[in-house]
Amino acid sequence: MGEFDLIARYFTRPVRRNPLGVGDDCALLQPAPGMQLAVSTDLLVEGRHFLSTVDPRALGHKALAVNLSDLAACGAQPLAFTLSLALPQVDEAWLAGFAEGLFALADAHDCELVGGDTTRGPLAINITVFGEVPAGQALLRSGARAGDDVWVSGTLGDARLALEAFRGTLSLPQAVFAAARERLERPVPRVALGLALRGIASAAIDVSDGLLGDLGHVLRRSGVGATLEAGRAGELLAALADGLDLDAERCEDLVFAGGDDYELAFTASPRHRSAVEAAAAQAGTRVTRIGSITPETGLRLVDAQGQPVSRRFAGFDHFA
C-alpha cells in the first residue's frame, strides 16, 4: 500500500471545517470573529511515550488525548488537528485500530482531521491540535495570585503506577492494574472542565510531567509560590480506593511526581470556590483543593499541622 492509498483508506473522511478536505497543500481554517486559535503540538515516540505492545486503539486515543489536554488547560474548544505518522511498515490491522481509537476521541470532541503527513521511519506520532477561545479569555499559566486556591481535577498517580507495574518495580492486584492501565493508556482530556473554568480559574496547566513539575511552571510564570498538603496524596490516587496497599511515601511519589496524568492543575480565588465546584459538577469531573498560592516563590509541602515536609521529588524530564 502506498502513502496516498494509506491516507485515502484510513485517514480520509467527510469534510466539515476544512473546506479543502485532507489532501491539498494546506488545510484552511477560519476562526469565528473575535476568536483566537489555540495551537498545541505533541510528539509521541515509541519506547519513550508508549510501549511497543500497546493496543493501537489506545495509542490512537492517547496521541490525540494528550493534545486535547493542552487545549483543555487553555479553556479552548477543540476544532481540528493535523496528524504526522512515521511507521516502520504498513500494518493494516494496526492502522485500522489506530484510526479507530483516534477518530472515536476526535468525534467525541467534534475535532476534525484536516491534514497530515506519513512516512516510513521509527514509529512516531505528531499531532498539532487547534481550538477556539474568545480573545483574551484563554486560561494562562501566568495568572496565579497569592491567596488563590490550588486545585487538581480527577485522580493523580495511577498512570505512573501502571507504568511501574509494566517496568516490574512493583506488582499489582489484577483489578488495580487494569484500572491503572486504563488511566495510562486512555487518559481523559478535561476539555469540558477547561471550558467551564473560563472566567473562574486564574491559571491552569495540564499535568503531563508530574504535578510538582507542572505546577512549578505556573508558579514561575506567575511569580508566586505554593503550599500543598502532602497528606492529600492518599485521596488522589485512585488505586488506594481500589484497595491497593501502598506506603505513604510511595503514594506521594506517584501523586506529586508521577506524570502522564492529563488532569488539570489550576488556581482560583477562594471567592470562586462554589463556582469551581459548580464548573466541576457541570463538567462531570471531580476536583480537589490541595493547597494555596503564596507570595513567597517556591513550592512547599506541609503536613496536616502545616509543618514543612522534607521530601525530594524528581520531576519527569525527557532529557534529565
Added chain:
Amino acid sequence: MGEFDLIARYFTRPVRRNPLGVGDDCALLQPAPGMQLAVSTDLLVEGRHFLSTVDPRALGHKALAVNLSDLAACGAQPLAFTLSLALPQVDEAWLAGFAEGLFALADAHDCELVGGDTTRGPLAINITVFGEVPAGQALLRSGARAGDDVWVSGTLGDARLALEAFRGTLSLPQAVFAAARERLERPVPRVALGLALRGIASAAIDVSDGLLGDLGHVLRRSGVGATLEAGRAGELLAALADGLDLDAERCEDLVFAGGDDYELAFTASPRHRSAVEAAAAQAGTRVTRIGSITPETGLRLVDAQGQPVSRRFAGFDHFA
C-alpha cells in the same frame, strides 16, 4: 541539559505574534479579519528525508523550507510555526547549528516559532506551519481547466542528482555536485511567487515527490489531464547548464520524477501568460511553460513534434 533548559537556550526568542511566547500550554493566533489560516505539516525522519551527516544548519533550513513550500503552493503569507523535535541526545553544537539555520529562514519570511515539543528518540523533526490568505483566494489543486498552460518554477531534478551522487549511483564534477547539493540541502521555498500568483494561477502544488506524481494530484483533483513536452527536461536541470554531460533519458528521470525540488507546478489560462511572467519577475523566480491541460484525463509526454513518448517513471512514494 534538561528539556526546559534546551527550549530556553535554543528556541526561546522575543515574542511577536503569539501573545504568550513559547511555553504556555497553547500558542494563541488570531488571523486578521477576512483571512483564512493555511496550515500544513511535514515530518522529516533521519535516513529517509536527510542523511545523518547533513550540516545541522542545512537541516534546520530544510525542515522549515519544505513547510513554507506548502504555504507557497497555496499562495499564503507565512505567519508562524510549531516545532517538534525528537533527539537521540542533546548535542549543543548540533542544536546551535540547527537553530541558526531554522531561524535564518524563519526571519527571512517573518515567520515566528510559537510552540513545540522536544523528546528523546530517533532523530525526527515535525514542523506545522501557519500562513494567512484572504478567504477564498488560496491556490488549490482543484482549479486546473482544459486549455490552461502548465508551468514550473526554477529548476528541477538537481536535488535528486545530488542524492544519487551521495548514493554512489553516479559521480559528478565537484562544482556540479556542490551546486546540486545546495539544491538538495537548502531548497528555496517559492513564497513570493505563490503570493504573486494569487488570482492568476488556476491551480498549484509544490513539487516534493517528483513533478509527474505531484502534477498528477492536481489533475485528479481537477478532473483533467495534461500533455507535457519531454524535450523541455534539458532546460530544467540546472546541472546541464553547469556543464554536466548526461544522457537525455536520465535527465528526464531526474526532472520529471526526481523529487525534493520544492518548486511550484501551477496552471494558468493562456490569457494570463504575461501576468505569470510579470509575477515571476516580481518574485525574482524563473518560470518555464512545459505543457498544457487537456480535457482527457491522464498525463502524456510528447516530443517536439507532438508525438507520444513512451516512458515509465516511478513517482517517489514513501511506502512504495
